[in-house]
Amino acid sequence: MLIRQLFDAQTFTYTYLVAAAYGKEAILVDPVDSKIEQYLKLIKELDLKLKYVFDTHVHADHITAAGKLREMTGCTTILGAETGAPCASKTITDKEKITIEDIEFTALKTPGHTQDSYCLYTKGVLFTGDTLFIRGTGRTDFQAGNPEQQYDSIVNKLFTLPEDTIIYPGHDYNGNTTSTIYEEKNFNPRLAGKSIEEFKEIMNNLNLPNPKLMDIAVPANLKCGLI
Amino acid sequence: MLIRQLFDAQTFTYTYLVAAAYGKEAILVDPVDSKIEQYLKLIKELDLKLKYVFDTHVHADHITAAGKLREMTGCTTILGAETGAPCASKTITDKEKITIEDIEFTALKTPGHTQDSYCLYTKGVLFTGDTLFIRGTGRTDFQAGNPEQQYDSIVNKLFTLPEDTIIYPGHDYNGNTTSTIYEEKNFNPRLAGKSIEEFKEIMNNLNLPNPKLMDIAVPANLKCGLI
Numbered sequence: 001m002l003i004r005q006l007f008d009a010q011t012f013t014y015t016y017l018v019a020a021a022y023g024k025e026a027i028l029v030d031p032v033d034s035k036i037e038q039y040l041k042l043i044k045e046l047d048l049k050l051k052y053v054f055d056t057h058v059h060a061d062h063i064t065a066a067g068k069l070r071e072m073t074g075c076t077t078i079l080g081a082e083t084g085a086p087c088a089s090k091t092i093t094d095k096e097k098i099t100i101e102d103i104e105f106t107a108l109k110t111p112g113h114t115q116d117s118y119c120l121y122t123k124g125v126l127f128t129g130d131t132l133f134i135r136g137t138g139r140t141d142f143q144a145g146n147p148e149q150q151y152d153s154i155v156n157k158l159f160t161l162p163e164d165t166i167i168y169p170g171h172d173y174n175g176n177t178t179s180t181i182y183e184e185k186n187f188n189p190r191l192a193g194k195s196i197e198e199f200k201e202i203m204n205n206l207n208l209p210n211p212k213l214m215d216i217a218v219p220a221n222l223k224c225g226l227i
Numbered sequence: 228m229l230i231r232q233l234f235d236a237q238t239f240t241y242t243y244l245v246a247a248a249y250g251k252e253a254i255l256v257d258p259v260d261s262k263i264e265q266y267l268k269l270i271k272e273l274d275l276k277l278k279y280v281f282d283t284h285v286h287a288d289h290i291t292a293a294g295k296l297r298e299m300t301g302c303t304t305i306l307g308a309e310t311g312a313p314c315a316s317k318t319i320t321d322k323e324k325i326t327i328e329d330i331e332f333t334a335l336k337t338p339g340h341t342q343d344s345y346c347l348y349t350k351g352v353l354f355t356g357d358t359l360f361i362r363g364t365g366r367t368d369f370q371a372g373n374p375e376q377q378y379d380s381i382v383n384k385l386f387t388l389p390e391d392t393i394i395y396p397g398h399d400y401n402g403n404t405t406s407t408i409y410e411e412k413n414f415n416p417r418l419a420g421k422s423i424e425e426f427k428e429i430m431n432n433l434n435l436p437n438p439k440l441m442d443i444a445v446p447a448n449l450k451c452g453l454i
Contacts, residue, residue: 007402007404008402009236009402175236175262175265176231177404178232187272
């Protein structure tokens, strides 16, 4: 499987371009509006056909490239059914399959960071969006975020996947690129050995400022970035 | 093979922690002084034994963690024989083998960015240091850098490796993490379809400012970062 992890240094966002191989259909996970030219150049070089753009949720920190990429390439844009964004070409629900040639992904509904958060799983690989980070998690204090739901999504859903599954997060602020289910189960300081009550206590006391772009990004992303 | 690509956002440096699996011997490639605690934490979590620290060359943009890691862990630090840094535990020459348990790396002498530049190769994977970047190359205008040597190192040495070899560069300034020999052969704007004369012309006209830390980093790295 061809996976290209692409980093946006402005928002510390990871975007993923995934295909079976050069010359095949591709999916882009969580693309950033300001990077469209870079994605299109890479897609052309690798001779890929962009079939899907998948946003793991309506982002508050960056504007999605989904809508513009659809206009430019004819790809299908996907968001969770809970998003309430009529701009999406297609909405998905829990355990729905997304297929690019011989790769079958399963969309896993993982509310908590937002009510519309999904992860994308295929054997060996999990794109965790803002649900699970490397030694951290997405925040739960806006967009109907809920720490109890997030704990349930991570512990009772993601942590039941094979331990050697490689985790590709939606952000990293500390210079990490990948992890595994085993590592997060055992070393994630918010989760390892923590009860749901302890997790709730941590999440409700992060006292983070709102993302700089939040007031622009959320409404823009409800229009798939077409503002 | 376990590979952890770690990013230093201050200097856009990639460091690599490599081992056969959890619980085994490990090598760190191009570690950054300010990140030592993060490396040691990760090495402990993954239950690795740090056998080697390998610097691909004497860096001008960041201070190596090699010397301090040797003091703290007892690891062996490695530099190319051309470096002239007596602080290294071990110096290597072209095609010398470096082994961690069942992984055998070959050190490839690739002068050009600096006179002491080496890449590290094992089947399927190439750590390119500052010799070859994703759609770019390291500069050749100081530390006895030489564009003709760099062209020869890349085209006649690295580009003869299998085309599906994954490239892990020493830096990236554009949000890329990995590439392949095939991609750089075909899409690197400084190299694809370019003669040695054209490459020289490009490299001699980059007009880049010196790295901010150069006057501190080079002398510090000649002492393996122990200043």
